[in-house]
Amino acid sequence: MDLRKNPNEQPNWKGIWVFAEQRDGIIQSVAFELLSEAKNLARTLSCEVSAVLLGDEKIEVDPLFEYGVDKVYVAAHPELKNYLTAPYTSTLAEMVNTYKPEIFLIGATTIGRDLAARLAIRINCGLTADCTGLAIDPEKKILQQTRPAFGGNIMATIISPNHRPQMATVRPKVFKKIKIQKQKEKNVIKFSPVIKGEDLLVKILETIKDESVKVNLQEAEIIVSGGRGICDQKNFKMIEDLASALGGAVGASRATVDAGWISAHHQVGQTGKTVAPKLYIACGIAGKIQHLAGMQGAETIVAINKDPDAPIFKVATYGIVGDCLEIVPALIRKVKELRI
Numbered sequence: 001m002d003l004r005k006n007p008n009e010q011p012n013w014k015g016i017w018v019f020a021e022q023r024d025g026i027i028q029s030v031a032f033e034l035l036s037e038a039k040n041l042a043r044t045l046s047c048e049v050s051a052v053l054l055g056d057e058k059i060e061v062d063p064l065f066e067y068g069v070d071k072v073y074v075a076a077h078p079e080l081k082n083y084l085t086a087p088y089t090s091t092l093a094e095m096v097n098t099y100k101p102e103i104f105l106i107g108a109t110t111i112g113r114d115l116a117a118r119l120a121i122r123i124n125c126g127l128t129a130d131c132t133g134l135a136i137d138p139e140k141k142i143l144q145q146t147r148p149a150f151g152g153n154i155m156a157t158i159i160s161p162n163h164r165p166q167m168a169t170v171r172p173k174v175f176k177k178i179k180i181q182k183q184k185e186k187n188v189i190k191f192s193p194v195i196k197g198e199d200l201l202v203k204i205l206e207t208i209k210d211e212s213v214k215v216n217l218q219e220a221e222i223i224v225s226g227g228r229g230i231c232d233q234k235n236f237k238m239i240e241d242l243a244s245a246l247g248g249a250v251g252a253s254r255a256t257v258d259a260g261w262i263s264a265h266h267q268v269g270q271t272g273k274t275v276a277p278k279l280y281i282a283c284g285i286a287g288k289i290q291h292l293a294g295m296q297g298a299e300t301i302v303a304i305n306k307d308p309d310a311p312i313f314k315v316a317t318y319g320i321v322g323d324c325l326e327i328v329p330a331l332i333r334k335v336k337e338l339r340i
């Protein structure tokens with residue numbers, strides 16, 4: 001909606017929506033993270049927070065109410081069981097035009113990125129992709145959407161003053177999910193989607209899971225990451241050994257992924273995954289801004305680097321200046337000793 005053409009429409013656009021992405025019927029963690037942040041934003045706007053869930057008739061709405069949503073809009077249809085760009089876009093466009101949310105937040109997952117871009121075009125509004133911060137302008141009451149720009153060298157705050165809804169995608173793990181204990185009245189609004197033949201030109205014939213992805217980096221509580229400072233592809237073995245001794249997952253810098261030492265599934269950073277583990281151990285990683293963008297949310301950061309001036313030490317909780325080829329094996333021995 002272009003408010004310049006329809007200035008009287010502005011008050012009709014109210015509330016914050018969060019797209020409750022589901023896969024195999026399971027609502028993804030990013031939806032709960034966005035709902036938690038939406039509750040913060042809603043305090044300044046004094047508005048409701050709603051989740052929007054698309055799926056088949058069996059789709060489960062209850063988990064959303066644990067995160068304090070005021071309403072859940074549900075569109076159930078057999079063709080919405082699994083994500084497909086066209087039927088999801090058409091259904092959500094109908095829902096947005098019917099219920100008029102002021103803000104619409106979507107997880108910057110592979111599904112969310114595809115969907116948000118299509119939807120923004122369909123409903124004629126802007127979209128700020130991959131935000132790392134959201135706020136409400138206290139005077140104008142519009143959404144301030146912050147994201148890295150120019151290769152991560154500046155943080156740009158973008159607004160969308162003339163169009164509704166204001167749309168943003170946010171990566172998983174940028175915000176923390178906060179459960180709200182209080183039992184809430186379960187306000188579910190059912191929307192009946194009309195799926196047209198033209199939206200069903202693509203069919204899912206089979207889904208093949210990538211078996212090489214053994215761990216979900218974004219859900220790991222401990223991550224041990226290797227950078228170019230581990231010197232050789234074969235030394236990822238010691239990174240794996242430390243991760244496994246600690247019960248954690250293996251991460252990597254882009255330099256190592258680009259060198260073909262490890263698959264891109266492990267890359268942490270601006271063009272990799274955003275992670276927020278309890279413990280992040282960076283081994284031989286310089287700590288360039290693009291890497292920090294993906295791991296600064298970790299509770300405790302341990303950095304091992306032989307250069308005392310490496311930028312990683314600026315964000316590290318504990319810094320070890322030294323050769324990771326000596327320190328990592330020593331750590332593995334110590335962890336194993338303590339486990340016995």
Ligand SMILES: Cc1cc2nc3c(=O)[nH]c(=O)nc-3n(C[C@H](O)[C@H](O)[C@H](O)COP(=O)(O)OP(=O)(O)OC[C@H]3O[C@@H](n4cnc5c(N)ncnc54)[C@H](O)[C@@H]3O)c2cc1C
Pocket residue numbers: 151152226227228229230231252253254255256267268269270271272273283284285286287288289290291294304305306307310322323324325
């Ligand atoms: C648009 C854009 C997006 C990007 N996205 C990402 C991203 O998502 N993730 C990412 O990681 N990078 C990203 N980068 C790349 C980033 O700028 C860096 O080039 C990269 O992170 C460097 O990786 P590194 O720290 O492993 O390697 P290097 O910069 O080569 O650093 C290696 C470090 O290891 C230390 N070292 C060397 N030998 C040892 C040793 N034996 N023991 C201990 N320490 C040692 C060195 O002192 C150095 O600090 C991006 C860049 C651009 C332009």
